[in-house]
Amino acid sequence: MERHLVISSDCHAGLPPGGYREYLDPKFRDAFDVALKQQIAMTEEMEQHFLVKDINEQWRDGHEYLLTGAWDHDARLKVLDGDGIAGEVIFPDGITEMNAPPFGAGIGLTPRGATHDLQWAGARAHNRWLAEFVQMAPERREGVAVVPATWDVDEAVEEVRWARRNGLGSIMIPVMWGDHAPYHHPCYQPLWAACQELDVVVHFHSGPAESEQYFGSWPPDPGAETLRGAMGIYVSEVAWFVARPLTFLIWGGIFEDFPQLKVAITEGTAMWAPSYLELLDQRASSHAGSAKLGDFTSHLSLKPSEYFARNIRIGAMVHPREMELRKEIGVGCLMWGSDYPHPEGSWPETENRMNASFTGAPEPDTAAILGGNAAEWYGFDADALRAVADRIGPEKQALQA
């Protein structure tokens, strides 16, 4: 019986909030004790505020043990084996908002409203824990270190080197840079150079957006009413903001200077990619609409879509529509992800979701998107993962029409 090798390019893990204390530099522990209470209170407040408390509790009901896989090694392996997932890429924030690293060093990573030293301390605490967690099953886990890169680039470079030395081959940096330098600024050159040299994949993960505009205030004022349409606007715009750094990297010539640099955009859907690439290519070609603009392309030797194909991958749930668009996105650019243990992810319905998207698709495309692309991009040990996949992977036959 032949089985697919499946890698989830988007999973999450993190300690219960109090657990980060022992991983934190001792000099920040007093601040941590104060912040922890606030963080827990805010999580509860958010659940109430967005009327998702019931939905979350309903969803969690009966899955309590398996959700501890957000930090528990055995529970996690049980879930991933059950889902047919051999390898995974691990971002922070395990159970939505309940396992975020301290001091704003989680999925919502942005310098806005954060403090330099504290955010770095929170990030390092998570990274220390994550390195241990990855080492419990190194052949199956690719850990994404949190790197709040916009404060100080030298500090970021050091953390990239630390991450690589400690078995973490990926980093995530802020999607939104606030008042700090945007990503086409030359100050980031040492960061891109280090990531290229050490083959560390740079990630932008969906989360930050102009939430204050949508909701009227962020975090929401306990008494205030949420503005109409806020959540709809958030889910519409968050996908734009997560891909926004690409525009800066492409036009800034970063992939020209660092041709082996790897960047991944995660959980921002993939539907935007075809029209995005079409527009960028059109902008890059000589065209009436841009005739009055000065030279902004002579430092680029490739078309934007060519940089995309070479340097960028998308981690997404691969809904049926995204699968239909795979040729326009690039079959080699798309990496499936389950988003475990988040409620918007495929678990515990992974098998059904996979069937809906992949049944009847050409097998080589399915194999690439479910795992082949990620295996190559992240440099998983193919033989070791194959042994796992042969035991637990979804049967190829089951996905044939």
Added chain:
Amino acid sequence: MDRYLLISADCHAGPLPDQMRSYIDPGYRERFDQWVADVDGLMARKAEHTGAAIYGAEALGDFEQQDAIVHGGMDGAWDSKRRLAELDQDGIVAEVIFPGGSLQTCSPFGAGLMTYQYEQPADVWWEGCRSYNRWLADFCHETPGRRAGVGLIAIDDVEQAVNEVEWLRRNDVFGGIVLPVDTNGHPYYNHPRYEPLWSVCEDLEMPVHTHSGWTPNYGNLPGSLGIFLYEIGWYAHRPFHHLIWSGAFERHPKLNFVMTEQGATWVVPALEQLDSQYELPMFSHMRRELPRKPSEYFASNGYIGAAFLDGDAATARYDIGVDKLMWGSDYPHMEGTWPHTAEQLESTLGAVPRDEVIQILGTTAASVYGFDVDKLSKLAAEIGPKTTSIGA
């Protein structure tokens, strides 16, 4: 009928600084003079925005050598008679006028398509809008019925903006308003504070526009121009998301929202994505408040202006909706079709059936802006482009 009724849904005009001065409230004239003279400040703001000059010397040079330019054709940006002559020769009987005429013209205190691009007091932005509107009213009255001026508002004080919409309508500036893409630190457009503005625009049949213009500042850095060029469109149609999700079109079913000079090919994938988010199982509570899908609000309330600066919109027209698309010449800008509109239309719309061409070139705009078709048809019969040469 052997000629098309041609209405440009996107043209630009603005006064020269000297002409502008007399429209400025006397209390602001000294400030205006300083603003006009502050060339260093202007350059500094540009450098902060996209670094180098937006206008490339080479393209600008080629453009300026064209006969029409050498012979003063761009003067129609502020010279009413010259403008009529240029539009006549281009076959255009009526136009929708946005600010931003040419490099010589004046956007008072920066008010125009890039309102709020930099910091200055709210009352100065307001005076910039008001003075431009006063000039625009006179400019449009030079040839009644052929010019739909699109007025300016600032949104720091919504009541003031509502009064201004009423002023524009009373003064027969009937093209509607340009909604600032940025809100100057105020809440964005899903906020209830804008409700009176949507109401007055709906009641007075004043279309609300966004037009490419405002973007964040990208700094004097490599690639800033390319980034600017990609993002400018997204920022311009961003207010539309906010109106959709906040239910504004549900509460104001007759409110027309026109997105001008921001392309058209983005519409289909963008609506597809909005619809798919609308249908996410976890947002069922949202659907209770918003009964229709985002694409349905586009179908009922949205329009695309100046969609045909390239051929792409022609191929996507059925997916977008033929009745959603309005052509525009972008006169007097160099990226537009002037002074070769007929030839350009021939190549862009060559394969489009004539009954669709009629809608795209004129009748849709006539109904959105309330132009008098009977009156304009007489002129079109003399100057409009020949139906035999455009369309299939």
